[in-house]
Amino acid sequence: MFGYTFQWNQALARLPKMLDGAVVTMEVAVLSMLIGIAFAILLTLLRLSGSRPLRAIATGWVEIARNTPALFQIYMAHFGVASFGIHFSPFVSLLIGITFNNAGYLAENFRGALKAIPDTQTRAGRSLGMSQLQAFRYIILPQMLRISFLPMTNQMVWAVLMTSLGVTVGMNSDLYGVTQDLNALTFRTFELFAIAGVIFYIITKAITLSARLIAARLFRY
Amino acid sequence: MFDTALTTADLIFLAKGAGMTILVTAISVAIGTALGIAFGVIRVQFGAALTAPLTFVLDIFRSVPLLIQLVLANAFLGMVLKLQLSGFFVACMVLSLYTSAYCAEIVRGGIDAVPATTRRAARSLGMSWGQDMRYIVMPLATRVALPSWIGLALGVMKDSALVYVVQVTELLKSTQILITRLQEPLFLLMIGGAFYFLISFPLARFGGYLEKRWSND
Numbered sequence: 001m002f003g004y005t006f007q008w009n010q011a012l013a014r015l016p017k018m019l020d021g022a023v024v025t026m027e028v029a030v031l032s033m034l035i036g037i038a039f040a041i042l043l044t045l046l047r048l049s050g051s052r053p054l055r056a057i058a059t060g061w062v063e064i065a066r067n068t069p070a071l072f073q074i075y076m077a078h079f080g081v082a083s084f085g086i087h088f089s090p091f092v093s094l095l096i097g098i099t100f101n102n103a104g105y106l107a108e109n110f111r112g113a114l115k116a117i118p119d120t121q122t123r124a125g126r127s128l129g130m131s132q133l134q135a136f137r138y139i140i141l142p143q144m145l146r147i148s149f150l151p152m153t154n155q156m157v158w159a160v161l162m163t164s165l166g167v168t169v170g171m172n173s174d175l176y177g178v179t180q181d182l183n184a185l186t187f188r189t190f191e192l193f194a195i196a197g198v199i200f201y202i203i204t205k206a207i208t209l210s211a212r213l214i215a216a217r218l219f220r221y
Numbered sequence: 222m223f224d225t226a227l228t229t230a231d232l233i234f235l236a237k238g239a240g241m242t243i244l245v246t247a248i249s250v251a252i253g254t255a256l257g258i259a260f261g262v263i264r265v266q267f268g269a270a271l272t273a274p275l276t277f278v279l280d281i282f283r284s285v286p287l288l289i290q291l292v293l294a295n296a297f298l299g300m301v302l303k304l305q306l307s308g309f310f311v312a313c314m315v316l317s318l319y320t321s322a323y324c325a326e327i328v329r330g331g332i333d334a335v336p337a338t339t340r341r342a343a344r345s346l347g348m349s350w351g352q353d354m355r356y357i358v359m360p361l362a363t364r365v366a367l368p369s370w371i372g373l374a375l376g377v378m379k380d381s382a383l384v385y386v387v388q389v390t391e392l393l394k395s396t397q398i399l400i401t402r403l404q405e406p407l408f409l410l411m412i413g414g415a416f417y418f419l420i421s422f423p424l425a426r427f428g429g430y431l432e433k434r435w436s437n438d
Contacts, residue, residue: 003303004300004301004302004303063418063422064414064418066421066425067375067379067417067418067421067422067425068379068414068417068418068421069379069380069382069393069417070379071382071383071393072382072393072410072413072414072417075393075397075406075410076410076414079400079406079407079410080406080407080410081407082406083405083406083407083408084407157284161284161285161286161287162286164286164288164289165288165383167288176286176288176289189292189296189300190293190296190297190300190301193289193292193293193296194293196289197281197285197286197289197290197293200284200285200286200289201281201284201285204284204285205284
């Protein structure tokens with residue numbers, strides 16, 4: 001059929017290398033999520049703070065992260081900062097780019113979640129003698145993370161998909177980078193990228209499924 | 222930093238890239254929305270069980286990186302089927318399907334948000350299925366779906382930055398080409414980024430405004 005010979009064996013022989021790449025992809029995604037959540041909480045606090053410049057910085061971060069392509073953000077983290085004489089490795093650039101993006105989107109999710117938590121709860125905490133930060137830490141934050149659990153899993157899936165952009169800054173150890181290198185060696189473009197696609201599909205499904213299981217366990221009332 | 226080797230010709234080159242970004246986005250969003258509405262209505266109308274294959278295929282477009290979708294489509298059409306297609310065509314095709322996968326979800330959400338009792342009332346007044354869809358479901362579902370749809374369209378514009386893999390020179394790729402020549406990455410990237418931001422930010426704000434204004438509470 002088609003006058004093209006599929007050679008799946010050649011591509012499948014490279015599967016172990018691609019799985020190694022998938023591990024790196026997961027590393028980047030998980031790290032970017034963890035750091036991203038930390039920054040998103042910080043951004044949320046800044047946006048709640050009384051200081052106008054701090055609020056402006058946080059809002060600027062969120063709007064830039066949400067209104068420019070992720071690819072642009074990764075370019076900025078790699079080629080942009082190089083203008084200042086700072087040279088990151090592709091891994092670090094990719095991580096910074098995705099983390100910046102994650103933090104922006106998550107901060108916006110957190111803001112939505114905060115709207116669902118009545119203001120009176122903070123005031124109740126304050127009148128029990130908690131400091132502003134304690135009230136946030138012990139009363140608001142747990143509820144905020146719980147409400148935005150679903151958006152966070154979506155963001156995690158996005159983070160995994162975004163790792164494929166690392167190849168543009170010379171990353172070659174993640175799943176997409178490994179596949180691209182193997183493609184240059186063997187020229188089985190369709191077979192290799194089809195396998196990479198299947199691996200990506202399995203990863204994202206595994207994330208959504210395990211998130212559902214975790215949610216079912218954590219959020220029982 | 223204020224000295225630049227950027228010439229007018231380079232700016233025109235960038236503008237062409239921006240034009241390509243808008244063109245690819247416009248075509249993909251138009252086709253993708255039409256397909257997405259069709260898929261969404263089909264999914265609601267025929268139920269989850271019957272449309273499971275469709276749901277599965279659409280889900281693939283949302284679970285595999287766009288970069289891989291583009292490379293795969295290009296390899297399949299070019300190397301396997303040996304069709305002589307332009308990168309522009311492949312880019313629009315993949316992005317359209319990508320858009321339709323997300324749009325189908327939005328449309329489904331919109332239709333589901335119309336209360337079943339309202340639709341039954343319409344049918345019991347003697348409206349046909351088409352009339353019910355046209356005069357009852359569409360106006361109500363649009364209110365729910367439009368803000369998300371604006372977000373989707375902007376998302377596609379940002380994702381269109383990836384079509385460089387099928388040799389389409391859009392804005393970010395032309396920026397990249399100029400960077401290689403002029404060696405002024407920060408300045409050039411800021412121009413490129415500003416373009417995306419200036420289109421995306423006001424529209425995103427407008428979407429947020431609609432969402433607030435049209436919400437039921």
